[in-house]
Amino acid sequence: MDRDNIIKTINGLLIEEFEIDESAIKPDARLKDDLGLESLDFVDIAVIVQKEFGLTLKGEEMTSIRTLQNLYDYIFNCIQKK
């Protein structure tokens, strides 16, 4: 999966599943402060990432993901390493 498809998939999930307003979806958006996601939501994001990309998010790595761009990069890098 290329970077554009990863971004498109993640954005679609945030809009559909997490009901985040499309206008708030920007690469520099902070997951907690701008998108309103909280710790429980990251549990669900981990499930979705596993189902969509076959990746297991690790708790310690999750803590460094603060913006949407961080999330895109993390998933892209993990897929590259597979």
Place this chain on the structure above:
Amino acid sequence: MNRVVITGIGIYSSIGKSLEEVKNSLYQGKSGIILDPERKSFGFQSGLTGKLERPQLKGILDRRSRVCMPQHAEFAYMSTIEALKTGAITPEYLEQNEMGILFGNDSSTPAVIECVDIIRQTKDTSMVGSGSVFQSMNSSVTMNLSVIFHLRGVNFTVSGACASGSHAIGIGYFMIRHGYQNMIICGGSQEVNLFCVGSFDALGAFSKMESAPEKASKPFDKKRDGLVPSGGAATVILEDLDHAIKRGAPIFAEVIGYGFSSDGVHISVPDVNGPIRAVSMALKDAGVGPEKIDYINAHATSTPIGDQNEAKAIDSVFGKYKPVISSTKSMTGHEMWMAGASEVVYSILMMQNSFIAPNINFEEPDEFTGKLNIVTKTISKDIDIFLSNSFGFGGTNSCLIIKKFH
């Protein structure tokens, strides 16, 4: 001691999704029972059940709230929204005043099963998601609603089998009477799905009269052959009388008595003496004699032994006075954990509108039920005081006495 009044009611059940719909169904003697083919193909001995639509809460509650709610919490949200509305209680009022919540509930099944299925399949708990734990706990309704409505008073779930909803109101009544709380959202909820009553069906406790679903629940009738499971949610807002008057609240009725007991006899077979002790305690607490009870909303679920023993208990306490009696379970089916609360709501609707809802499908009495004054057709009647009986597995008994507010 404080007087305790009911200042809000709400209902979501198989015979209606609002007070108005339910009042009409009660008056018309309308059944909410269907035959569910999915239960038959799943392996149930009886496919009979109350029919309920799932509330559509997307756009009303945010995702975080919805993810944590099992089906019966959704039902309870609906009945509680209606109760708050009838009680003239706004979100702003809840922000500024202390409200408690006590709900009767005794199971929350699908989330438990789905969680274990995922772990068995993936060998990884991180695939379960965030909502499962909150959906699967027995206190799911009270934990969810207390957060949604920003409640800051007492907050726990009462589990007393099929008397859960009644006990929740009884405990709330005690708390307000003794001054611990001014206002409590009380009620009962019952899930309705493929998974929650399979173990109950295993006992052969459900009616097998599948050819005529609406006639299957026949409390007190000689041909009764078992209960019909059902569910939904009912909410009753209890309030200290002085507090209610001060805020200009609408007052629907007054709770004047609560009685309880344990049979201490058998895990599933109801006794006669336990209910007699609970009814007697409620009468004593209310300070009224049996002659003052205008209407009894019976527990009667349509099981052979349960109805027989309740008939013996009622006859023992009320004997010659013969108050009018009906079991609304003839229409709704057995709403189990919710029943004690919903039947208070049904009876208040009758009290408000001066009628007695019929015990439909009662065609022929047996030796014991023939001694009771069972109403088979809707009658006009003023109700000043009613008794609501609720009994459950393990011999838990709860009786509430409620009076028109004067």
